[in-house]
Amino acid sequence: MVAEYDRHTHWVTDFPAVEMTGVVKRFGETLALDGVDLSVPRGAVYGLLGPNGAGKTTSVRVLTTLIRPDSGTAKIDGIDVVADPDAVRRRIGLTGQYAAVDERLTARENLIYVGRLFHLGGAESKRRAGELLDRFDLADAADRVVKGFSGGMRRRLDIAMSLIANPSVLFLDEPTTGLDPRSRLQMWDVISDLAADGTTVLLTTQYLEEADRLAERIVVIDHGHVIAEGTPDELKSRTGGALLSVSIARAENRERAVSVLTPLCTGRVEHGDDDRSLVAPIVAGDRVVPGVIRALDAQGIDVLDVAVRRPSLDDVFLALTGHIATEEEAV
């Protein structure tokens, strides 16, 4: 029943690496998880995408044995998190939403410390620590106390600590929230490398761009519900096509432009960011741009710019939930 694992080769099992079935978790009045289903195959990188309070951290906490679900089951490599939490803990790495490093220790000491708690032994912990410090570009700072580290360095150390025992599944809860743009790009490289090495990763994020960039499949969660799942491309096509945006030369022509464009588009023509721009859904792939220019030109409306873009995940989120995914910083 229990999957065989050889640290140096691969898992030999048919179980999904991560599986949640009908998981419900309530905190008093709040229904944090309302029947979440999720399955991540081995070696895949999945993104759990949702706004503040969607239930991302709660899902991760259930999967990493930190809280018990009220009902439903959660399994790692086929092992139930409630029935055998210790076996699950030996297989997972967790980088939580809040940096879990001891600031008083050096980077190396932090790594060795966690290695020993994984019962790797002193010598092996030391060896792994050295390896990970190199790999995460922390070798120069290895023997400095973490208190003086930048946010990006802490996050890298945090992830390195989760990898010390070669986990089968790595959980990353909002790995780039609060990082500056440069550190975020660096973190993306780190995560892409992990994926290339075949580590199964479940990462949560509020950043649509991040899920698009890192995850091969995205699970969209809102109010404790999975509301959509698919590849980034599949999700994008859910909005039914592309988005046309037009800028005209003179604002007073806008209402006329709306009537000209309406028959060409698949939905309502909306006002754009300023009083000279318009946006509207169209069928993707149509040779719509020349038609738009011709129609407007025929009415004597001067066109500054016409663009067709594939919808961003923001648009997808809007289409799925009817509200915009908030991107405020988690506190």
Add this chain to the structure above:
Amino acid sequence: MERLRWTLHDSWVEAERHLRVIPRNIELLIFATIQPIMFLALFAYVFGGSISIPGFADYDQFLMPGIFSQSLVFGSAFTSIGLAEDLSKGLVDRLRSLPMSRSAVIIGRTVSDLVRNLFTFVVMLVVAFVLGFRFRGSLLDAATATALLVLFSYALSWVQAVIGLAVSSVEAANSAGFIWMFPLTFVSSAFVDPSTMPGALEAVADANPFTVVTNAARALYNGLPVGNDAWWSLVWSVGLIAVFSTLATRRFSNSTSA
């Protein structure tokens, strides 16, 4: 057996984490040590002349064991602050996701605080000697007295662990860990004879476990008959550890970082 071995191993790894950083934060240690020394000197010089205790020719011999035990008890507050800190930093989530013993985190914390308190105690003892304090009983009596005080302090560390895990911030732990120690140590026999207190207060002071422990240590340091106080203080300490270690471990298993 295997389980016990790993619990000890994990506890030691945790204790080492805290012990390792003591020299890095030497200020903390210095101030933690200065405070009891200050108490020792202040009480001895300010009250020394005005208070006389029946049965003690010399107030210092009465007072100093009281200050020893008060300082050790105050030292236990490190435990609540330290645990609240780990909790506020997200470290507890990591630790709870590791295949390690549940109780090791708290055992490691209390043991490292014990080592720190022992250090403070030794410094305080040396200062007390300089100020004129002497063991009037045998060395074994003095060692027994010290052991009873240290054990009681360790037991209170477990009480502090429950507090540290129950409150939601380091600041709250700082207040919640300290506030009850004032009535605990002042409504007791540490500084004055409880029979001089108003009736209700005297009853409280007499029932206070801190009085029992202080009386036992004081009698042993002074070579006086200790009666059942030594046994009762042992019972109190072991009882507190039994109850509060269960509570703290349960609390830890259910807590998540803020």
